[in-house]
Amino acid sequence: MADRLFEEPRLARLYDAFCRGRPDFEFYLPLVMDAHAVLDVGCGTGELLRLAREAGHRGRLCGLDPADAMLEEARVCSDVEWHLGDVARSEWTAEFDQIVMTGHAFQVLVEDEQIRRSLRAVRQALRADGRFVFETRNPAVRGWEDWVPDNAVEITTSDGERIRMAHQVQAVAGDLVTFTVAYSCPGWERDEVSWSTLRFLDATALPRFLNEAGLVVESQLGSWSGNPLTPTSEEIITIARPG
Ligand SMILES: C[S@@+](CC[C@H](N)C(=O)[O-])C[C@H]1O[C@@H](n2cnc3c(N)ncnc32)[C@H](O)[C@@H]1O
Structure with a gap:
């Protein structure tokens, strides 16, 4: 169930204005541009995929979000697939070579079982050589x-x-x-x-959940400019692949 921040049309319309100048899309956009088929889980207003299309991405771009008010903003961009739904209930199989979860969307998954089911669905949606990239705030x-x-x-x-x-x-x-x-x-x-x-999972809890779902950590970064993860990094940026 999405929360009011994302379900209320007046707040969804404000979302992008409050995010202006965000640093993470400079990291994510090249990953999206390099992939043929991309799934953005918790895509919100769809800004990342809209930017990718605008930058000339010609492949499949697919955004998933359970908040209709956020997707209503996204639907302005009509050459992207927008799906209303919860990642834990999604049923794609080996369709994407890049799956992203931006804007700390992973942290909305709060219960262990919700995390497990969501990661299993992500693993199932990924191709064998695909990558799942997302970030969480470092609880430390x-x-x-x-x-x-x-x-x-x-x-x-x-x-x-x-x-x-x-x-x-x-x-x-x-x-x-x-x-x-x-x-x-x-x-x-x-x-x-x-x-x-x-939920603020730490850098050791994350790999455990990923491993249970058949994913392994390929690398972890601590900043959008690519610095290595340290105990005091604000971000835990995780790049995972099927393992
Ligand atoms: C903080 S916003 C991030 C939006 C966008 N990814 C961004 O970077 O701006 C979190 C998004 O996750 C979505 N969300 C919440 N629960 C979800 C779930 N179970 N499956 C997929 N998306 C979910 C919310 O509706 C919301 O749009």
Whole structure:
């Protein structure tokens, strides 16, 4: 079940504006461009695949997401396949040579069984020489400690609306972090508030789940510029292949 942040059309329309200037697509876009058939799991508004098509990708581009409001934004790009659904229930077999999960989408998978079923489906969808690339935030860095209203960000939409987005951690339990994101705008009757929980698996837990699903870690990086993973890296970028 997708959360309100992704299910509410007004918030889905704001998603890309709040992501402007993100550094990860410079890493992911060349991977997508080099592959013939790509599946973007948790594709959201589909920005990565839209950019790939715009950059001249001629092969199969396929985005999967359970949040219809996010896919509604993606559907503006009509020469990409958009599928509404949960990765754990997807049933592709050996169709993709590149599967990606960007924007920390992997962390929305919170329960062990949900992770296992999702990774099994990813493994099944991958060709034998394919790659699954995704990133998670390194729990050792405790990045959620910066998710406080003082770090709120503001954007101005093309309609001139000034919108503020403020995070607030509500609970930390083991490797699960629950937080709210409040969107406010002077022109709105009330704030839009979404609750989310993300799982922060560490660099040793990840390979265990991948191995159970028939995937092995090929390499792990610690930054979008390709630095090696260290205990203090903010990101754990994992490149996995069938093993
Ligand atoms: C943080 S957004 C990332 C969107 C996009 N990948 C990006 O980089 O901007 C996480 C996305 O994962 C999707 N999602 C949540 N649960 C999912 C599931 N079980 N299977 C596939 N996607 C899921 C959400 O609907 C949301 O669009």
